[in-house]
Amino acid sequence: MKRFCVLFTAFALLAAVPLSAAPPAGTAQSFIAFTGGSVWNSQSTGTCVWYFPVLSDLPLTSLFATDQAGNPVIDMPHAYFLWVSDWSIQGTPFTNSGFGGATVTLAVLPAGRATIYYSPNPTSRDLRTPGDPHARGSWGTPIATFVRGGGLFQSPDGFVTSDKFYFSAPLLESKTILLNGKPFNFRDLMPHGMTCFEYGQSFSTTETGSCVAMGN
Numbered sequence: 001m002k003r004f005c006v007l008f009t010a011f012a013l014l015a016a017v018p019l020s021a022a023p024p025a026g027t028a029q030s031f032i033a034f035t036g037g038s039v040w041n042s043q044s045t046g047t048c049v050w051y052f053p054v055l056s057d058l059p060l061t062s063l064f065a066t067d068q069a070g071n072p073v074i075d076m077p078h079a080y081f082l083w084v085s086d087w088s089i090q091g092t093p094f095t096n097s098g099f100g101g102a103t104v105t106l107a108v109l110p111a112g113r114a115t116i117y118y119s120p121n122p123t124s125r126d127l128r129t130p131g132d133p134h135a136r137g138s139w140g141t142p143i144a145t146f147v148r149g150g151g152l153f154q155s156p157d158g159f160v161t162s163d164k165f166y167f168s169a170p171l172l173e174s175k176t177i178l179l180n181g182k183p184f185n186f187r188d189l190m191p192h193g194m195t196c197f198e199y200g201q202s203f204s205t206t207e208t209g210s211c212v213a214m215g216n
Helices: 002-016 133-138
Strands: 030-040 045-055 081-088 090-096 104-109 112-118 141-148 151-155 163-169 171-174 177-179 182-184 194-201 206-213
Touching (some): 030 194
Antiparallel strands (some): 030 206, 045 081, 081 112, 090 104, 104 151, 141 171, 163 194, 177 182
């Protein structure tokens, strides 16, 4: 009888703990795929906005608002989560030809900040001027803040058709929200942050890529 009471108590305690909406990611597990783009606010500054078609193993209905038929609409205006980061180019872009090989164009981007916003009603956002911080009041609740690490913005063709930018993003703070009735917190997915691999086109006005969790 005593053993039965102990087991019953254990099961009751487990049942009382709500399961997280997404399991933690391993240190080498690709758990985010993003797409979006950057708007240029000047010749040397811009704002990057992404949304997430893949976020751990969450279903698309947890990431995007649905149409009248109940199908998720996979685009930025319907995305529940948005990543936003203002960036700048330090100095002027330069080129490198190595020892007579192909020439690449490079630009140094210093570290900055990035924020993930969550809105249960994403179509109410005003996305017309993403480079204006005051316009982000309709974008939802800031639920995660990162240091967007510095890096080297690089292109084989002067940023005209393609470019790439790799950077680390240590997690500074995050807050728990309810997603499909379950608690969700980015810290459960990436306790230390993530490393991102971004590929862009047309001066990075279109971007896509993936992020993996950082180790200890």
